[in-house]
Amino acid sequence: MSEIHVKPEGMLSLQTIAMPADTNWSGDVFGGWIVSQMDLAGAIHAERFSKGRCATISINQMTFLVPVKVGDVISCYTKLLKVGNTSIQMEIEVWDSHDSSRPPVRVTEGVFTFVAVDVKGNKRQIPADVKEKFLASQSN
Numbered sequence: 303m304s305e306i307h308v309k310p311e312g313m314l315s316l317q318t319i320a321m322p323a324d325t326n327w328s329g330d331v332f333g334g335w336i337v338s339q340m341d342l343a344g345a346i347h348a349e350r351f352s353k354g355r356c357a358t359i360s361i362n363q364m365t366f367l368v369p370v371k372v373g374d375v376i377s378c379y380t381k382l383l384k385v386g387n388t389s390i391q392m393e394i395e396v397w398d399s400h401d402s403s404r405p406p407v408r409v410t411e412g413v414f415t416f417v418a419v420d421v422k423g424n425k426r427q428i429p430a431d432v433k434e435k436f437l438a439s440q441s442n
């Protein structure tokens with residue numbers, strides 16, 4: 303968690319602005335709001351990748367490195383780590399670009415796992431073609 307990342311890794315899946323309603327009494331943004339943005343970003347990537355609905359099954363340990371303030375633009379970057387029969391494991395990084403006077407800073411990262419589900423919410427297989435494409439990209 304403490305290693306220095308010079309730039310974000312993965313695909314930009316979601317970008318948004320922290321608003322006053324997202325803060326605690328001291329003006330910092332709630333950690334839960336940030337986790338929820340990560341969950342949305344991961345779901346967008348997982349659903350595009352698996353060509354259908356996905357549900358979050360797990361979120362691993364997370365550490366918040368710097369506070370986010372109202373007006374900050376946060377960017378969620380998602381990177382596939384593992385594709386199983388029905389599950390997709392993804393690393394999600396959040397970066398804060400406060401203003402153009404300084405480079406973006408990494409706020410947090412976490413590993414989220416999503417399961418592909420059908421319209422009834424039952425797990426479904428990840429389509430073979432996208433899984434093969436992912437495995438091929440890993441072996442390059």
Ligand SMILES: CC(C)(COP(=O)(O)OP(=O)(O)OC[C@H]1O[C@@H](n2cnc3c(N)ncnc32)[C@H](O)[C@@H]1OP(=O)(O)O)[C@@H](O)C(=O)NCCC(=O)NCCS
Nearest residue numbers: 357358359360385386387388389390415417419423424425
């Ligand atoms: C998603 C759901 C349909 C999966 O059904 P399930 O019968 O529990 O599924 P399984 O135990 O067979 O696991 C499915 C996959 O998830 C993986 N998985 C299960 N528990 C996991 C965990 N704690 N962490 C990471 N992966 C996990 C399994 O390894 C399996 O992967 P694979 O098929 O790629 O090998 C079901 O758990 C569910 O509906 N959960 C609630 C989801 C939800 O509502 N999320 C939003 C939060 S409110």
